[in-house]
Amino acid sequence: AQSVTQLDSQVPVFEEAPVELRCNYSSSVSVYLFWYVQYPNQGLQLLLKYLSGSTLVKSINGFEAEFNKSQTSFHLRKPSVHISDTAEYFCAVSDGSSYKLIFGSGTRLLVRP
Amino acid sequence: NAGVTQTPKFQVLKTGQSMTLQCAQDMNHEYMSWYRQDPGMGLRLIHYSVGAGITDQGEVPNGYNVSRSTTEDFPLRLLSAAPSQTSVYFCASSKLKGTGNTGELFFGEGSRLTVL
Numbered sequence: 271a272q273s274v275t276q277l278d279s280q281v282p283v284f285e286e287a288p289v290e291l292r293c294n295y296s297s298s299v300s301v302y303l304f305w306y307v308q309y310p311n312q313g314l315q316l317l318l319k320y321l322s323g324s325t326l327v328k329s330i331n332g333f334e335a336e337f338n339k340s341q342t343s344f345h346l347r348k349p350s351v352h353i354s355d356t357a358e359y360f361c362a363v364s365d366g367s368s369y370k371l372i373f374g375s376g377t378r379l380l381v382r383p
Numbered sequence: 384n385a386g387v388t389q390t391p392k393f394q395v396l397k398t399g400q401s402m403t404l405q406c407a408q409d410m411n412h413e414y415m416s417w418y419r420q421d422p423g424m425g426l427r428l429i430h431y432s433v434g435a436g437i438t439d440q441g442e443v444p445n446g447y448n449v450s451r452s453t454t455e456d457f458p459l460r461l462l463s464a465a466p467s468q469t470s471v472y473f474c475a476s477s478k479l480k481g482t483g484n485t486g487e488l489f490f491g492e493g494s495r496l497t498v499l
Contacts (some may be wrong), residue, residue, distance in 0.1 A: 376425050
């Protein structure tokens with residue numbers, strides 16, 4: 271069965287600093303990878319996704335993630351964070367034959383002024 | 384668009400009581416699912432459905448029942464609530480793969496359940 275590991279439960283960072291949130295998944299023949307964001311007291315929203323093609327995918331608000339098949343990773347990065355990026359971020363994976371998304375335990379990004 | 388609507392948003396139960404969490408979507412999504420979110424554990428899949436009349440178990444199905452009589456609705460039933468079921472519950476839906484979709488889930492705003 272698929273599994274997802276987010277090793278960092280919380281990442282504190284100062285505003286305008288770069289950040290990387292790590293995600294590793296168990297190997298599979300083909301996978302779809304997702305990053306979701308959850309703001310306080312809200313549901314989850316899709317941030318970006320990898321389906322196929324270019325291994326670097328980007329969101330509209332400056333986040334990007336790179337699919338690395340050899341390292342089974344899908345780390346999320348942003349070169350300069352804002353206070354408004356404070357939220358919990360979840361990495362998720364589904365294999366090509368399953369409708370089910372399996373989520374990691376989440377990383378809380380705390381951006382300080 | 385309403386998207387995915389969950390009710391109630393908050394509920395307090397006593398041990399042994401039963402209740403139903405409601406979920407409705409207006410996007411004509413075939414796939415619907417229930418997750419529970421607990422601190423440090425992320426989201427865990429409880430039950431899911433790929434269409435009316437079809438349901439299946441996820442990672443943590445014990446203590447929960449579901450049914451799918453219509454495409455729009457996917458209620459989650461707790462027959463005899465236990466304190467271990469204290470959690471935030473999310474309903475999520477999507478189009479099925481093979482119809483141009485990729486498994487992206489659309490989430491409701493959550494239902495916070497406390498069992499005393």
